[in-house]
Amino acid sequence: MTDQVDPVIIIGAGQSGLAAARAALDTGFRPVVLHAGAGPVGSWPDYYDSLTLFSPARYSALPGMPFDGDPDRYPRRDEVTAYLRRYAQTVDVDIRTRTRVTTVHPRRDGGYLVHTDTGDEIAAAGVVAASGSFGNPYLPTLPGQDDYAGDLRHVAHYRRPQVYAGKRVIVVGAGNSAVQVAYEVAVHARVTLATREPVRFLPQRLGGRDLHYWLRVTGADCLPRRVLTRLVRHVAVLDTGVYRDALACGLLSRRDMFTAFTPEGVIWADGTPESVDAVIFATGYRPDLAYLKPLGVLDQGVPRQVGGISTTHPGLVYLGLEFQRSFASNTLRGVGRDATHVMTALAAHLSGRPRQDRQRRDAASRTGHGDRR
Structure with missing residues (x-):
């Protein structure tokens, strides 16, 4: 159990943010989840009406709660939305909807200040950027x-x-x-x-089983990007x-x-x-992370990170990036593994913070230069 005073802030309450919230609880945090939308369901209600998962329900669940019904069906958009809403009810954390994060700034003590469009300024021990990419569609520009x-x-x-x-x-x-x-x-x-x-084209079914069965049993779903890019060229x-x-x-x-x-x-x-x-x-999306610009962590909109761990700012982690750690990183079936990975790393970083922060505050009070954040 961690004893940090300031909360860990999770930005986004879609599949990545909810997986992060559950992993945070497992790690000992009591996080605060900030979500711009009206409900803790990410962007799923905004996808096209007929959108259907490419993986069966049995391979598409977040940690701790399987989909109801036939495990071999392919859930549609509204089913996924309802599933995420139920999942959020099982995660006992503070989820604040209709609260868009506008900027994240560093604090001199090593934490962060998270600003929202509701006028809040929240001190955070750590930040999980789990806002996905749907809010940042990539549209090429052609002559004319x-x-x-x-x-x-x-x-x-x-x-x-x-x-x-x-x-x-x-x-x-x-x-x-x-x-x-x-x-x-x-x-x-x-x-x-x-x-x-x-x-x-890639066959949906091989040997009478869905492709995702073979991805699971062979471990291909967990292969890192450097291996996948050698195996999958197109x-x-x-x-x-x-x-x-x-x-x-x-x-x-x-x-x-x-x-x-x-x-x-x-x-x-x-x-x-x-x-x-x-x-x-239908040209894809880019990470929706404009709120991190004040930190200087983005390289042409892409965060500098390895496996979801920021390489520039301790206490900052990411979830839901494409190929973050594996082929399945930005999917329902894969984000849970990544959530455990980044929250474990964040807990390791923060484990010494309360003692270090007290030492800094004590030193500042002796010299008369307290933190005026």
Whole structure:
């Protein structure tokens, strides 16, 4: 059990923040969780309506609470939202919703000051940045983009396919979300996937079992990034065969990425112009960590860290970064392992802090230079 006076602040109450809260309790902390949204469910309510997990329920739970129902089903967005809401009720910590962290500043005693949009200034012994990436979608900029008069959006702002009925649509991207969205929009519209390379598929089931069974039993789900990048060279889409068939039969088409926009549409790589009603970029996300800028910990928006432990600021850790420690780091099934790792490291750092802080305050009082934070 730690005896720090100031709390550990966890920023974010999605899957990463809730996993961090549980791991914090296991480590002996009583953390305070600050979340910008209305409920402790992360960004899940804001994803598109049909979003479905790519891993079965039995492999998709946070530590200590399995999904209800058929363990072999693939939970949908609303199921995950409900699951996280129930999970938050099992974690006995102070969760403050509708409280957005605006900045984090260092304190002279080695802790942090966390500022929120509600006007609070909270002294923190340590900070867990678990705010994910949904709030920071990556949207490439192409020539002519500002002049395009059609509907241009990131998949973060896509909800349902019916609004594209009868239209000409391009979906940019070769990952799971891009293909899933393109497939469902193609039922209502004429759709092309724009990618830099051919779409690669990975079977959802091997030997009669879901791929995630094999990832679990072989330990591949826990392989570090340096190993994975040698084994996996390209992005692959998990597929039962339906997406591959959609491309083969012409329900979906694919073309090399276009090079520019025109006011009416795009110019393809071969120089051909085409009128297009809408373009959806499924081009991923970047860490949503702007509140850490005062600390100087970001390198072009990416935190300087190893395995979720800051390499610049003791007492600062991260959760939910892509490939933070493994292939599964930013997923429901993998974030719990990372949470235990970073909270153990944070506890080790803070174990000597109360005694050290008292020594600093005593020395300051003797010299008349107390901390005026």
